[in-house]
Amino acid sequence: MALPSLRPGQVLVNVRACGLCRTDLYAIEGRIRTWHRRFIPGHEFSGVVTEVGPKVSDIAEGMRVVVNPIIPCGLCPVCEADEAHLCPEFRQMGVDLNGAFCEQVIVSAEQLYPIPDSLSFEEAAFAEPIAAALGVMNAKIELDARGAVMGTSRIARLTWRVLKACGFSQVCLLDNRQAEQLEAPGFDFVVETDMSTEIFNQMVRLIRPGGRIVLKSRQYQSFEITLRQIIPFQPVIHVVNYGPFQSAVDLLTSMELEVSDLIGDRLSFDEFQSAIEHGQLDEQLKTFLIPGSL
Structure with a gap:
């Protein structure tokens, strides 16, 4: 299926790792309301920028990034006070709009945070639960x-x-x-x-x-x-809900927080689908979808 053309401010990200969490299973099982009955879950993810849309100046193709799946409204008092992580009207990828259990996603450049080569894609995907x-x-x-x-x-x-x-x-x-x-x-x-x-x-x-x-x-x-x-x-x-996403990324990149021992199975699409169908959520280690072949 052909992807739509990028609008100003958008980028295309090749998903390299997307974690599975309780929210994903709740959404898949219908326990929480999603934007559409046929939706794509997944919100803890990282990847590589493969295309940059118009009016994007600080993001380049080939950049390794982690994506903030929480999209604030940008209009409420807390957003105007530069505290978007407290926005009560936020939308979340994988719930309120399609997520990242797929090979590629189109997101706003404002959602991207560069990550160093020293950080694995799985480690980077922990930015969302760290922000939580x-x-x-x-x-x-x-x-x-x-x-x-x-x-x-x-x-x-x-x-x-x-x-x-x-x-x-x-x-x-x-x-x-x-x-x-x-x-x-x-x-x-x-x-x-x-x-x-x-x-x-x-x-x-x-x-x-x-x-x-x-x-x-x-x-x-x-x-x-x-x-x-x-x-x-x-x-x-x-x-409480979220802290600043930038603070989560800073903790990861500073190496002050160890998460590598919390990484569990790395699954292909077929293996991942089977795990979801059987409700196999590992509460001790995080399971990851790795799009493409392992």
């Missing part, structure tokens, strides 16, 4: 605060590493069993990475009075909050 982890910073937590990240999954480990790389010196990683064994530890903040009613209740128990509960995950299902239970603790509840 950086959303925790929107909760305005002091670097010397004592905190915990709940969970043992890849997302939990990545979030913990991001906080450590950002300068948090007193943050630990807790699974549910470890959390149950702690007796009123009084954390200043607790971050969840896989929300449920049980996890929320555990977070309330773990924080000090007036502490911060940070809701980070993007679960489609609901959970219960019992006000009588949490009122005595007077927690501050923060719901």
Whole structure:
């Protein structure tokens, strides 16, 4: 199928690696609404620029890039205040428009971030989940605060590493069993990475009075909050989304954040399709689609 001509400000990117995450499976399974019933998922990706459209001056063919899949509206107060990562009207590739589980995509040049040769395409594709982890910073937590990240999954480990790389010196990683064994530890903040009613209740128990509960995950299902239970603790509840994408890329390129050990299977289109059909989402390592032959 022939691709449409590039409009001013657009570029064509050859996708080299695209990660699979919960959001992709939720969209494929119909648990979250997408822009069309026949859509292309995929939003954690990197690649090589193969064509540059008119009025693009700072991007060249052959450039290795990672793509920010979050497209802010550009019109709301936070966008005008140069805080587009907080835009409530954003659109996301792979959900609100076609994504990158394909060989080539057309995107705005403004979505591109150059990456060095020292960074693999799979490592670069972690920029999006790192930006999501950086959303925790929107909760305005002091670097010397004592905190915990709940969970043992890849997302939990990545979030913990991001906080450590950002300068948090007193943050630990807790699974549910470890959390149950702690007796009123009084954390200043607790971050969840896989929300449920049980996890929320555990977070309330773990924080000090007036502490911060940070809701980070993007679960489609609901959970219960019992006000009588949490009122005595007077927690501050923060719901966070993304931090600045540039900050995520900077963490990767500075080599201050290790992600190579979180890379899992690298699959062809056929293998990838089979994994999706069977709902095979590895919570410990990230699975990647590698378009073309391996």
